Amino acid sequence: MEELKRKAACEAVKEIKDGMIVGLGTGSTAKYAILKLGEMVKEGLDIIGIATSLESERIAKQVGINVADINEYDSIDITIDGADQVDDNLNLIKGGGGALLREKIIASCSKREIIVVDESKIVSGFSFPLPVEVVKFGWKRTAEKLAKLNFKPRIRHGFVTDNGNYILDCEYDKLENVEEMEAEINNLPGVVENGLFIGLASEVIIGKKEGTEIMRKIK
Ligand code: 5RP
Numbered sequence: 001m002e003e004l005k006r007k008a009a010c011e012a013v014k015e016i017k018d019g020m021i022v023g024l025g026t027g028s029t030a031k032y033a034i035l036k037l038g039e040m041v042k043e044g045l046d047i048i049g050i051a052t053s054l055e056s057e058r059i060a061k062q063v064g065i066n067v068a069d070i071n072e073y074d075s076i077d078i079t080i081d082g083a084d085q086v087d088d089n090l091n092l093i094k095g096g097g098g099a100l101l102r103e104k105i106i107a108s109c110s111k112r113e114i115i116v117v118d119e120s121k122i123v124s125g126f127s128f129p130l131p132v133e134v135v136k137f138g139w140k141r142t143a144e145k146l147a148k149l150n151f152k153p154r155i156r157h158g159f160v161t162d163n164g165n166y167i168l169d170c171e172y173d174k175l176e177n178v179e180e181m182e183a184e185i186n187n188l189p190g191v192v193e194n195g196l197f198i199g200l201a202s203e204v205i206i207g208k209k210e211g212t213e214i215m216r217k218i219k
Pocket of ligand 1: 025026027028029030081082083084093094095096097098099100103
């Protein structure tokens with residue numbers, strides 16, 4: 001599985017050119033992209049990285065990538081990030097690593113959002129528990145509201161996000177009408193953001209045993 005993740009990440013970094021502002025994703029697959037970019041920087045590639053988490057920022061700095069604050073740039077040329085699941089329409093569930101809020105802000109400011117996954121993440125219907133970032137204050141009451149939307153929320157024990165919030169991992173029987181559901185969840189008081197990424201991925205690079213495959217958004 002690690003080899004498939006690495007293949008997808010190494011394919012994605014081929015799109016990165018001198019002078020680009022590059023969003024650096026979070027998770028074990030995105031990490032391969034950061035490590036490869038670090039090697040390319042050592043060979044002379046000139047980029048600025050915008051990290052989606054403190055952990056990615058730490059890794060990027062360690063491998064010699066210049067990391068800047070997102071407030072310093074109007075837009076990001078390309079972001080390379082992972083996902084927990086990808087459906088046929090290139091919608092995603094993200095947040096398994098708890099970085100969904102910064103990841104979604106950065107995805108929404110990116111001209112291209114390249115998602116890198118191994119083939120096990122491609123699904124026809126979502127099943128991965130949906131991560132929802134909620135403020136600490138009244139989190140049990142927020143969880144009750146999510147339960148009324150037919151989710152079974154579980155607090156992610158011992159975990160606090162980079163933004164000082166909690167994550168509720170929400171199981172469900174079936175996740176349909178994802179666009180409406182994304183908005184409905186975010187409309188609940190106490191919810192900061194949820195892990196449904198609708199229409200944000202421009203392409204998905206899938207690491208497979210026999211090579212890589214690209215799924216592209218139909219314009
Ligand atoms: C972090 C994420 C990750 O991209 C997602 O969890 C996939 O991680 P991995 O590549 O380790 O499977 O959304 O918030």
